[in-house]
Amino acid sequence: MNRWSLTRRRLLATGALAAATLPALARAAAAATPARLDFDELYGKISVLGLEFSEKVKALAQKKVAMRGFMAPPLKAEADFFVLTEIPMSLCPFCSSDADWPDNIVVIYLDKAQTFEQANALIEVTGTLEVGSWTDPNTGFLSRLRIVGASFGAA
Amino acid sequence: MRSFIAALTLTTCLVSVADATTIYPLDRATIMIGSPFDTKVEFDKVVKADEVKLTINGEPAEKVLGKDVQFVEKEQGVDASAVLIRAGAIAKPGTYEVKATAGGETKTVSWHVYATPTSAKAKNVIFFLGDGMSVAHRTGARIMSKGMTEGKANGRLNMDDLDRMAFIGTSATNAVATDSANTMSAYMTGHKTAVNALGVYADRTKNSLDDPKVETIAEALRRTTKKSIGVVSTAEIEDATPAAVVSHTRARADKAEIAGMLFDVKPDVILGGGSAYFLPKSTVGSKRKDEKDYVKMFRDEGYTFAGDKTELDAARGTNTGKILGLFHTGNMDVTLDRDFLKKGTVGKFPNQPGLVQMTSVALEQLAKNPEGFFLMVEGASIDKMSHPMDWDRAFVETIEFDKAIGLGLEFAKTHPDTLIVVTGDHTHGVSIIGTVDDEKPGTEMREKVGTYADAGFPNYEDKDGDGYPDKVDVTRRLATFSNNYPDYYETFRPKLDGPFEPSVQNEKKEYVANEKYKSVPGAVFREGNMPRSVDSEVHAVDDVVLQATGPGAEEFKGYMEESDVYRVLVDALAIAPQATN
Numbered sequence: 170m171n172r173w174s175l176t177r178r179r180l181l182a183t184g185a186l187a188a189a190t191l192p193a194l195a196r197a198a199a200a201a202t203p204a205r206l207d208f209d210e211l212y213g214k215i216s217v218l219g220l221e222f223s224e225k226v227k228a229l230a231q232k233k234v235a236m237r238g239f240m241a242p243p244l245k246a247e248a249d250f251f252v253l254t255e256i257p258m259s260l261c262p263f264c265s266s267d268a269d270w271p272d273n274i275v276v277i278y279l280d281k282a283q284t285f286e287q288a289n290a291l292i293e294v295t296g297t298l299e300v301g302s303w304t305d306p307n308t309g310f311l312s313r314l315r316i317v318g319a320s321f322g323a324a
Numbered sequence: 325m326r327s328f329i330a331a332l333t334l335t336t337c338l339v340s341v342a343d344a345t346t347i348y349p350l351d352r353a354t355i356m357i358g359s360p361f362d363t364k365v366e367f368d369k370v371v372k373a374d375e376v377k378l379t380i381n382g383e384p385a386e387k388v389l390g391k392d393v394q395f396v397e398k399e400q401g402v403d404a405s406a407v408l409i410r411a412g413a414i415a416k417p418g419t420y421e422v423k424a425t426a427g428g429e430t431k432t433v434s435w436h437v438y439a440t441p442t443s444a445k446a447k448n449v450i451f452f453l454g455d456g457m458s459v460a461h462r463t464g465a466r467i468m469s470k471g472m473t474e475g476k477a478n479g480r481l482n483m484d485d486l487d488r489m490a491f492i493g494t495s496a497t498n499a500v501a502t503d504s505a506n507t508m509s510a511y512m513t514g515h516k517t518a519v520n521a522l523g524v525y526a527d528r529t530k531n532s533l534d535d536p537k538v539e540t541i542a543e544a545l546r547r548t549t550k551k552s553i554g555v556v557s558t559a560e561i562e563d564a565t566p567a568a569v570v571s572h573t574r575a576r577a578d579k580a581e582i583a584g585m586l587f588d589v590k591p592d593v594i595l596g597g598g599s600a601y602f603l604p605k606s607t608v609g610s611k612r613k614d615e616k617d618y619v620k621m622f623r624d625e626g627y628t629f630a631g632d633k634t635e636l637d638a639a640r641g642t643n644t645g646k647i648l649g650l651f652h653t654g655n656m657d658v659t660l661d662r663d664f665l666k667k668g669t670v671g672k673f674p675n676q677p678g679l680v681q682m683t684s685v686a687l688e689q690l691a692k693n694p695e696g697f698f699l700m701v702e703g704a705s706i707d708k709m710s711h712p713m714d715w716d717r718a719f720v721e722t723i724e725f726d727k728a729i730g731l732g733l734e735f736a737k738t739h740p741d742t743l744i745v746v747t748g749d750h751t752h753g754v755s756i757i758g759t760v761d762d763e764k765p766g767t768e769m770r771e772k773v774g775t776y777a778d779a780g781f782p783n784y785e786d787k788d789g790d791g792y793p794d795k796v797d798v799t800r801r802l803a804t805f806s807n808n809y810p811d812y813y814e815t816f817r818p819k820l821d822g823p824f825e826p827s828v829q830n831e832k833k834e835y836v837a838n839e840k841y842k843s844v845p846g847a848v849f850r851e852g853n854m855p856r857s858v859d860s861e862v863h864a865v866d867d868v869v870l871q872a873t874g875p876g877a878e879e880f881k882g883y884m885e886e887s888d889v890y891r892v893l894v895d896a897l898a899i900a901p902q903a904t905n
């Protein structure tokens with residue numbers, strides 16, 4: 170059994186999929202259910218002097234979240250991180266040499282390196298939300314928003 | 325036959341041996357007297373310091389240039405030596421023979437050093453640069469904006485009435501083709517350079533910031549005059565064209581450093597996009613890798629900051645004469661999206677000013693200086709919309725650019741001591757060949773393309789008289805095509821949902837036709853005629869048309885290199901007259 174199917178099973182067992190099918194009462198009871206975060210909820214204010222994270226993002230910092238999106242074509246076949254994008258991308262918008270930070274991505278750090286076969290299909294990622302600038306010592310990429318300790322599966 | 329080939333090989337060998345050593349500035353460089361520039365000799369191998377001889381007209385180079393020679397035994401990343409003289413200058417005009425010798429290598433180049441006239445013809449210079457503006461852009465803009473009846477244009481563009489002109493060659497020192505960095509750098513320094521380079525000769529070391537520098541017009545004006553300086557663009561203000569006014573780098577992509585170079589020179593008025601490089605890295609939206617806050621730094625220097633159209637209007641009244649206006653984190657949206665379709669990134673930045681408003685504010689501020697000014701205004705998106713072959717957006721940008729030129733001409737009426745130059749930095753392989761008429765029978769779009777007598781005239785309208793067509797998706801519109809392209813779907817139609825994206829990259833990093841346009845009725849697949857690594861249409865090598873008016877403009881004529889344009893500007897302003905002693 171590969172890692173992909175393991176991840177998928179774990180999601181099926183807990184995660185957002187369960188939350189979506191259970192009645193509201195049961196959902197409220199499931200305290201471990203990660204909060205759902207959407208791409209259009211990331212920023213509260215956009216101006217030439219910078220973007221501000223939304224109140225929801227600030228409130229969810231260091232908490233379990235689930236986000237849906239697309240895996241940007243990864244830099245390497247095997248890695249412990251990838252970029253989750255709002256729309257399917259033909260190339261990683263963040264993995265270029267000048268590594269500019271676009272505002273419609275979230276960087277996903279997995280527990281350990283894994284092989285990606287994921288082509289542009291909708292996935293759901295669960296993990297802990299980290300807010301603020303952080304430079305990856307291995308790649309030098311500067312990210313603003315991350316989901317760490319993450320797992321993912323088909324949405 | 326055989327002996328012919330042998331002779332040819334021998335000649336080639338001789339040429340390459342003679343070319344082994346490189347001297348910067350390159351052969352036939354034109355240099356203004358008193359202008360500081362770096363001299364570098366790159367030897368082909370490691371040589372000994374004591375055997376290096378560098379002379380200018382037979383005299384030691386350090387004596388002529390007034391600065392010490394540094395010897396680098398082994399340059400970083402190369403197994404060869406070099407000598408370097410930073411910021412030397414030559415005081416007397418004339419032809420200078422520069423000779424470098426070491427370890428059996430000899431290289432000779434000659435420089436032409438010139439003085440400007442003693443008295444200025446012009447007090448102000450407005451340099452309008454239509455990025456990528458080709459003949460088809462002007463024709464398209466004229467027809468869309470003014471219309472045409474029985475083969476005669478119903479009106480003229482502002483640029484149509486500039487009375488002096490020249491054809492400009494735009495090739496780079498390393499390629500027949502060019503980019504905006506290389507060409508604008510030549511306009512703004514008088515020295516040709518390599519593709520991607522700004523204000524430097526491109527040397528062989530990897531570091532993009534150590535290349536031999538030449539002086540930019542902004543630096544020359546700061547050194548010799550008290551004139552004000554303005555830089556206006558619809559692109560990121562660190563993009564190649566505006567950057568060329570102030571910067572020195574081998575790599576136009578050094579945008580964070582270029583923001584710093586803008587701060588070093590401090591043009592009095594800076595208006596454009598690209599705020600991301602002015603924000604400290606901790607600010608979300610920043611593209612810097614350090615904590616420098618250039619918005620604050622400019623404010624501390626007395627600049628009024630404007631972040632949108634309303635703030636720019638308010639900044640008009642500032643009495644410091646210094647404005648920093650940044651209206652987008654990246655490139656500003658184009659006129660068609662900003663004012664008409666509300667597409668692109670207009671949703672995020674809904675209150676962006678246009679090139680006309682920016683030019684108006686800049687002229688108003690700069691004109692306050694009794695010493696005069698130099699203003700560079702770039703219509704950046706003519707190029708940015710031509711690469712993806714979005715001809716409607718590119719033509720509308722040309723109309724807006726022309727309106728900005730109109731403000732310049734208006735200004736010159738009351739300030740006749742103003743030289744106005746309008747040019748492009750390179751062309752695109754684009755032409756208008758007739759019309760596309762939706763009313764022609766059938767579903768196949770190519771059958772609706774009218775050429776020669778079948779073309780008739782387009783039916784754009786401008787009922788509100790704003791100079792822009794009321795809509796671009798009229799039933800009979802201009803048929804415009806590029807002669808070079810990646811794989812894409814030709815739709816023969818304007819792109820109303822946002823700028824065209826002809827190709828996308830696949831897993832093999834090849835650019836393939838964007839499927840998004842496959843289902844547009846009548847769309848046809850067009851197999852690219854360029855390498856699959858190319859994502860869009862490219863710059864053409866064809867000459868650019870330069871037009872000008874005002875004092876000094878008579879020097880523009882015939883064929884000129886972009887580097888010759890600089891001399892006309894500095895001659896008109898007489899910034900380097902020969903010292904009389």
Ligand SMILES: [Zn+2]
Binds near residue numbers: 456504707708711863
């Ligand atoms: Zn271009």
